[in-house]
Every structure is written in C-alpha cells, then in structure tokens.
Amino acid sequence: MPEEPAQNISGGIEGDGRAVEFPRGEPATRAEAVIDRLGGLYWQKQYGGQDAFTCLVRTILSQNTSDVASQPAHNSLVARYGKEDLAAVLADAAHDDLAATIKSAGLYNQKATVIIDAASRILDEYGSAAAFDEFVRDENPATVRPALLDIRGVGPKTADCVLLFAGGRDGVFPVDTHIHRIYRRMGIAPPDADHEEVREVLERDVPAAKCGFGHTASIQFGREYCTARKPACLDDPDACPLADLCDQIGVYPVAGEFVDPADAA
Structure with missing residues (x-):
C-alpha cells in the first residue's frame, strides 16, 4: 500500500x-x-472517535464547498470560540460574529444560522454536547440518523458523516x-439514482x-x-x-x- x-x-x-x-x-x-x-x-x-458536535459543525462548514475553504473556517471558529463547551458557546454566539468568523467556508450567513440553531437544539434536547456525543456513539443508528436529519440544515451526507467519523459506525x-x-x-448504481x-x-x-x-x-x-x-x-x-x-x-x-x-x- x-x-x-x-x-x-x-x-x-x-x-x-x-x-x-x-x-x-x-x-x-x-x-x-x-x-x-x-x-x-x-x-x-x-473511523470513529471525533467529538460528535465538533464533527457536526465541521461537516456543516464543508457543505457546498471544498476542504480548502472549509478547513480555514473551522480553524478560525476554534481560534475565536475555543474547544471547551463549544455547543454552549455557539448557542449564545452573535450571528454576525460567527458568520464573519466562518466566511471562508462560503454561504456563511446560512451556515452561521444552522450552527447556532444546531447548538441550541442539542443543548435543549440532550442537555450537553457530551450527552449528544454519547447518543451518537451508543444508540442504534436507526434512531440516531433520523434524529440528526431532524436538525435544521442537516442532510443525509452530514448525518452519515457524523455517524461514521464520530460514531465509528460500520456500514455507513x-x-x-x-x-x-x-x-x-461505473454502472454500479443506476444512472438516474439520487444520492440516497x-x-x-x-x-x-x-x-x-x-x-x-x-x-x-x-x-x-x-x-x-x-x-x-x-x-x-x-x-x-x-x-x-x-x-x-x-x-x-x-x-x-x-x-x-x-x-x-x-x-x-
């Protein structure tokens, strides 16, 4: 290899x-x-072992853009807001400040809204990012995937990346x-098949x-x-x-x- x-x-x-x-x-x-x-x-x-909320944020930043654009945005976000209690910090973040921080990722106003909403939703439903991480790792994927898809701005690819890179789930x-x-x-999937x-x-x-x-x-x-x-x-x-x-x-x-x-x- x-x-x-x-x-x-x-x-x-x-x-x-x-x-x-x-x-x-x-x-x-x-x-x-x-x-x-x-x-x-x-x-x-x-794969597996990434913090679930951090993985979710990174994947949201990567939507409709390249790693070249999304990685600097993630680096800027961490430099501005830190890594500790990131969900709690971002739930209270000012939209315009977060949007300016992640500008290199493109669609930054939309992504800032999605990230703030996701942070608030996770705190409301799970109590903490740690509890959300435990949910992603330990619950049945058939339960986790719909819960992730129910978060505003999270589509199938984002949900599956969280299941794979944070949850370490085989078969995703x-x-x-x-x-x-x-x-x-290649002809492995039908030519008119959608992503799902x-x-x-x-x-x-x-x-x-x-x-x-x-x-x-x-x-x-x-x-x-x-x-x-x-x-x-x-x-x-x-x-x-x-x-x-x-x-x-x-x-x-x-x-x-x-x-x-x-x-x-």
Missing part, C-alpha cells in the same frame, strides 16, 4: 482514523472489488457529489467494515481520476486504475465527450 500523503480527505497520517488491513479474498460484488482496489491505491482505515457510506458521480458512471439510492446500493454491496474508508478513498479517487469535468479515461482509457471495473456510463472517449450518467443514451 502506498504511503499516505500528509493532506487528503482522510486527514493524512496524523489525521482521522487508524490504519487497518483486510485479508485478501474474492470480492462478493463489483462494488466491493472497487473498494478493495481503492484500498490498495490509497488507504484502509477505520456517506455519499457526496464525487461518490454520486463515480458509482453511476446510491448510498443504499453501496451499503448493500460493500462489507460494513469497508464502508468508512470506501467513502474517503472514493472521494480521493474522484478528485484525482474520475473528475466531474475531465475523467482520466476520456483521453486515455488506461489512465484510470479502475478502468476494468467501470462501464463508463455517459463517458465517450472516441468522441471526447461526457454527460451526466442520467443523460446517457
């Missing part, structure tokens, strides 16, 4: 998760074969725009213990190879390390063109 770069979606060597290595075996599905290949190309990790495969694109292009339908396919066809690193490694693959605007196979079919596992739905190398898989003939 190659050495993990210091900066990547998985947090790098000093970042989130702990390295694991799964025994080699015949994959039961094509989706598992893809994840196994990505595990050899990038990393195999297990958050779906972002990269993953939505990749697995429809892609998630259902992956959580069904990928072993539970491999879903976590499957999520982060797939995002890395989407950034490096199966990009939105110029997939590697468009110019050179051999340039993609997953070419033999891919149906290239909506990608036409001969014509040098591509479309969203849902629009493919």
